[in-house]
Amino acid sequence: MILLDVEKEVQILQERLDYIKDIFAHKENENIVLLQTKLNDFVNSYKQLSLSESKQKLKSLKELFTFLENKLDRRLTPMDKVRIVRHPQRICLKDILENVYDNYTEIGGQDEYSIDPAMLIARAYITRKVGNKIYHQPVMVIGQEKGHGEEFRNGGSVKPWGNAKALQYMKVAERENIPIHTYVFTPGAYPIEDYPGAAQQIARNLYEMAGLKVPIIAVFSEGGSGGAEAIALADTRLMLSHGYYSVISPEGAAAIEGKIKAKGKITPELVEKCAAQLKITADDNLIMGYIDKIIKEPPLGARPEHYDFFKVLRNEVIRATDEVVLRVRGINLFRSLALRKLNSPNIYVRWSLTAKAKARLVEERYAKFRQMSKHAYIDNSSWIDRLKEKSEEALWGIYSLLRYDFFKRNKQKIVHLWEDLKGESLAVIDRLQRKVSFWVCKIPLCKKYNQKTCELVSLSKWQEKEPKNRYISPQARVDRAVSCPNAEKEGCLDQWAPDLFGDMAGVCAYCGHHFPMEHEWYLHHVFDPGSIKEFNAHIEAGNPLDFEGFSHKLEKAKQLSGHKSACLTFEASVKGIEVVVAVLMAKFRGGTVGAAEGEKFIRAVEKANLKHRPFIAYVHGTAGIRIQEGTNGVIQMPRCTMTIRNYLEKGGLYIVVYDTNSYAGPVASFLGCSPYQFAIRSSNLGFAGPGVIRETTGIEIPPNYHKAYNALSRGHIQGVWDRRFMRDNLYQALLTMGERKLYSY
Amino acid sequence: MKQRNISEFLDKIKENPYKEIVVKAPHCGYVEFVVTQKGVPVSGPEGKYKEKPGTLLAYIVRENNKKPIFALENGAISEIFPLKNKEFVQAGTPLLKIRHYLTKQEVIDLILQKTLYLVKAQEKGKYYFVPEIDKKIGTKGCQSVLLRPGEEILILNVMKREKYISYEGPKGLIYAIYFKQGQTLDCGDILFGVCPQEDLESIKEVIVKVQSEWEEVRIG
Secondary structure (H helix, E strand, O other): OOHHHHHHHHHHHHHHHHHHHHHHOOOOOHHHHHHHHHHHHHHHHOOOOOHHHHHHHHHHHHHHHHHHHHHHHHOOOHHHHHHHHHOOOOOOHHHHHHHHOOEEEEEOEEOOEEOOOOEEEEEEEEEEEEOOEEEEEEEEEEEEOOOOOOHHHHHHOOOHHHHHHHHHHHHHHHHHOOOEEEEEEEOOOOOOOOOOOHHHHHHHHHHHHHOOOOOEEEEEEEEEHHHHHHHHOOOEEEEEEEEEEEOOOHHHHHHHHOOOOOOOOOOHHHHHHHHHHOOOEHHHHHHHOOOOEEEOOOOOOOOOOOHHHHHHHHHHHHHHHHHHHHHHOOOOHHHHHHHHHOOOOOOOOOOOOOHHHHHHHHHHHHHHHHOOOHHHEEEOOOHHHHHHHHHHHHHHHHHHHHHHHHHHHOHHHHHHHHHHHHHHHHHHHHHHHHHHHHHHHHOOOOOOOOHHHHHHHOOOOOOOOOOOOOOOOHHHHOOOEEOOOOHHHHOOOOEEHHHHHHHOOOEOOOOOOEOOOOHHHHHHHHOOOOOOEEOOOOEEEOOOOOOOOHHHHHHHHHHHHOOOOOEEEEEEEEOOEEEEEEEEOOOOHHHOEOHHHHHHHHHHHHHHHHHOOOEEEEEOOEOOEOHHHOHHHHOHHHHHHHHHHHHHHOOOOEEEEEOOEEOHHHHOOOOOOOOEEEEEOOOEEOOOOHHHHHHHHOOOOOOOOOEHHHHHHOOOOOEEEOHHHHHHHHHHHHHHHHOHHHOOO | OOHHHHHHHHHHHHHOOEEEEEEEOOOOEEEEEOOOOOOOEEOOOEOOOOOEOOOEEEEEEEOOEEEEEEOOOOEEEEEEOOOOOOEEEOOOOEEEEEEEEOOHHHHHHHHHHHHOEEEEOOOOEEEEEOHHHHHHHHHHOHHHOEEOOOOEEEEEEEOOEEEEEEOOOOOEEEEEEOOOOOOEEOOOOEEEEEEOHHHHHHHHHHHHHHHHHOOOOOOO
16 A cells, blocks of 8 residues: 555545435534544544554544444434435446446437436346356336436426436336336426326326336325326335335425424434424334335435445345246245345246236235225224225125126127017007907096106106205305405405305406315205215324324314314215215315325215216315324325226226315326316315425426416316206216216116 | 707606605505605515516505505505504505606616617517518528618518518617517517617617616615
8 A cells, every 4th residue: 555545545535424424414413523534633643553453443443434434323313314315426327327227228218318307218128047048038127317406307306208318118018028126216306297297197106106017116205195106006115214205305204393484594403303204214114014015225324335235126126026036936935935045045036927926916916005004093993884884885896797797798788688578578568458449448537547648748847956065165154355366467356255155156257367266166056966975974083193283283274174184075966866975175284195085085986986976186276295293195196007007998987176276296196197186166176285386496487377267278187167057067067077978887 | 850869868767766756545444554664675576577576665455455555566665644553445556656666678668668669569460571571580680671661671470371571660770679479469469679770879878878877776
């Protein structure tokens, strides 16, 4: 070792120290001070020492660094881990492609010459030597690329067209029957509505991934909410030990919790507290069951020089792919056993699937997500209720099987048999009837008055009309005038509240602006009177993360709304057509979706599936995923979308109607994936609100950016409805989109 | 307008560089003042799209409808009309007066309005300069184009129908163009301003003077 080498080693140690300082940010730490002092001492003294003494001192200094790095690693807080994944030295997807895969070609763009440089796609292969044979196993690698401080990568924040590109190549992988490895390195999606739209594209990705017939393995490093979900619906979800997977950034959560407006300052302590409360670490997510395995990283997180880590990662993704394939394939006994028991078994598993295995794979994926987040909501139903529910389900199952399966298959035979029987009986009855009538008509008193004559000569009967205004809004009970927000532009005059919220159903008589109405108005004016039968009302929203102060807020919401969650599910009919409905109510915590809401939504879709009825999601308003539930909320995005896909694949009809304000996770998943989406006039819908767009992109959006008509122009919805005609429009939609056969066999 | 006149006009603006805006009751009702002192700075709507309302000045309550009245310009309250709080007022009753210090752009606009002959869109449609003028603008700039009355200068395109428009103003040079060719314009939109050839330099001088000397006073 020459002097130059010592200087080089010192520089490396200084870089290691700088990295540690970055990770622990503002926090004072005696270990960091010690490292700094020791390094400074060495830097000041090594030139006076002999080379061997320097070498010796450097060795002990390096050992001290390693020892203290290990020590500091054990003390990492969740927020420290957030800083690790955001650090420019953090491994990125390109490092993984270089070190985990044996060869790769970047497709769909290269560096800044890409439709979205934040999304990286590569066709790669892994070479395995088993016995004397060498196998090249192709794989499609998709993931967000943060780069090491490359500005054009946009920090891994993918634009809608980047996610569309990812979906395009996922389908390519499906056609080529090769597995997909996705790597999640994103703080969140880029929240713009330009076509195909952030929310709509994520919803499309989730919907398609739910049914992809190839194994999908996802590896999480930085899993920021919806942006992560766009590529993370997978058969096996692995997570790097220093990564995070969360519903919102800790800073965002702190801003909401602290009720701090855009320009306000958030204290680092509040951010730390929120990061800890959101349970975002790999260990937390493993306990909650949202990831399958943790991949251990080197102390203080993996960086490009940690070659041993890449080896571990390679083994883990290979093993995960093998396991998924063997789970759904025929002969797998010994290989599955070897995979479970041995550390790195030398076995070969072909990754292409047969038709049957593909079907099993999709089924298993659905079952896996269906089982998630069961612990995160409160279900106080008694065993009698559950038994009743199960038996009802079983009876409906049998009925559906007979009516929609057996009858459908043998419909022609049954119809023919019925026609023959009817014809035979008519031949007998008709002859008999004529004989009887002939003799009866002979009796003067019993002479039957011709019904038609009777109708023509008598007065018609009064037909009862449906009672109008069955529901009176509390807004209509106030004696005051109301100004329209468009008054300045459109010249609307003030209107008297009882008129406006009564007869006018909250619609401005001058410009047609729709004032928000309570969800109860729709229950009374859209569905047939007395047809609403609520179910699963006992499922209750909880506080699965024990988020400080949230239980109290939840109780308040329950008292205020009279409901136990933000989702109301019921069976009803619209002009005689029986439907299953889920309503997201804005008055319960802004219509946010947590585990309870997700579960209720899923059960409602399953009911619609079981009873072969159209499913309507009326979104009275939703502010997104409930942040206080953390990943318990985020996971509802893939869960509900998978159920919707399952329902639609079986021939269901799914209609979504947005009202007031609908944003974020739900729109970017189970609502946005509907082929038939409508909005009530004057409603707003999109991925992120104006404040979030300003903060994340720096773009000042126009005030009408999220308005329903703009969403219609962008192709996100299929129509804008007047509230007063929602019943007619819905009926029309049910008839035209569902066709009569959906609900009348 | 001669140079001396333009300078005089600017001096006149400088003597009183304010615009007095009288805030009136939009309709009858009971007025509740929020701003109660003279000299209080107020700001007009803000944001790229003017989406953030200005300073809340007062409320007007009619049939229990409490309607806010916001400041529409930056400035300071120069007068509060003698009205009692919660007094009933008729529509159009003056409530407050805002003294708005003219901005650089507003001064320039005032000068240009006074000095230029403005050519406006006659009807809704797309407007183009005739090729000769367009070519001249492209090569030498708009201020080199001399227009004479009766000369065909514009082509109006409505639904694939083309119509030539003649210039009907005084002889002069195009000072500035305020529209983009090929863009659909509404009837009455300003297309360009024309100034007499001899006034061009003096207008330019005054504009430069305003741009360099006018101090923007931001109150509020």
